[in-house]
Amino acid sequence: MGRRKRSAGVALLAGAVLAGTGVFGGNAMAATPDGKAAAKAPVKASAPQAAKDRAGARPAAAHSSRAAMLLDSITPSSGSTVGVAMPISVVFSNPVAPSARANIERHLKVTTSVPVTGAWHWFGDRRVDYRPQKFWPSGTRVTLNANLTGVGDGYGRYGVHGYQHTFTIGADVEATISVPGHTMRVYRNGKLVRTMPIDAGSPQFPSWDGTMAVIDKQAKVRMTSCSVGITCDPHNPNYYDITLPWDVHLTFSGTYVHYSTADPHPGHANGSHGCVHLSLADSEWFYNYAKQGDPVTITGSPRGKAAGDNGYADYDLSWSQWLAGSATGATTA
Structure with missing residues (x-):
C-alpha cells in the first residue's frame, strides 16, 4: 500500500x-x-x-x-x-x-x-x-x-x-531488500544487524528497484488507493483506505517500508501495491532504527529504478549521469 x-x-x-x-x-x-x-x-x-x-x-x-x-x-x-x-x-x-x-x-x-x-x-x-x-x-x-x-x-x-x-x-546504516528472496537486511557500519522477512509489490504493482534515501517516517499514515491513482471506487478489489503503523517513507510516489494488517506474516508472497511489508515487530524496530538519509536498496523487482527526484533517489544515477546534470562539474569540498 x-x-x-x-x-x-x-x-x-x-x-x-x-x-x-x-x-x-x-x-x-x-x-x-x-x-x-x-x-x-x-x-x-x-x-x-x-x-x-x-x-x-x-x-x-x-x-x-x-x-x-x-x-x-x-x-x-x-x-x-x-x-x-x-x-x-x-x-x-x-x-x-x-x-x-x-x-x-x-x-x-x-x-x-x-x-x-x-x-x-x-x-x-x-x-x-x-x-x-x-x-x-x-x-x-x-x-x-x-x-x-x-x-x-x-x-x-x-x-x-x-x-x-x-x-x-x-x-552508516544501510538496508538491502531482495524482492525474490523476501528478505531485508540492515547493516550498521558494514556489519549485519538484523535480517527480516519481507513482502514487496505484486506483479501488477511492483516496487521500485534502486537506492532510495529515507525521506521521513511517521508512526501512523493513512494510505488510500485513490491518493496514488490506483482506484477511487470502493467496489474495486484494489481499493483501500487504511491507517497503518511504523511507516518509513522512501519515495514521493508513495513507497513505504511498513506493517500491513493485510500481510501480517510476510516472507512468502509479493502482493503489496508497491510498498515493502514487514511484520509488526520488525516494522517497529526498523522505524526506530532508521533515520532520514539512510539508504534503502531494493533489488529484483521488475519495475526498474526510481527516478532520482522521486524522493531522494539521487544514487540511482551513475556518477557520469550525475555530472551531466551539473553546470559546474565536480569539486572537492
Missing part, C-alpha cells in the same frame, strides 16, 4: 519558514502518477519544530526593488543528523534559466570537515541537489552557505537572502 506524499524539508518563503508533517519535517504535497509534485499543502508544525527550523534557516535579508528569487526549501534541516545517502536539496520557488545555473551553483558553497568530492545536479528547472560521488563518510560535518543575495535566476528575479545550513552525517 502507499500514499503519495512529498516531504521537501524547510520551506523558505521571503524569509518565513514553514515546517511540515513527519518526524523530519517537510511539506505535504499532492503528486501525479509519475511521482512529481503537483500542489503544496503546508501543514502546521509543532511550536518546538517550527522554532528549530526558524533558527536553522538563518536568512540574511537584503532589500531590493527587483523581483525576488526565493526558495521553497533546503533539505536537510540545519542542525540535523542524517544518513550517508542524504543529498543537499534546494528547491526554488520559480524556474531557473539554464544560463543562470552555473552562477547559482558557484554561490551554493558546500564545505565539509573531511575532503569529499561531489557535485550539484539539476532535476528540472527548480530543484538542484548536491551529493558526493560515493556516500558521505560517517561523522562528516557539512555546511551549505547559500550566498544568493543579488544572484539572478535568468528570468529577472534576484536573490534577497543568504542561508546557511549545517548538518552532520550519522552512523
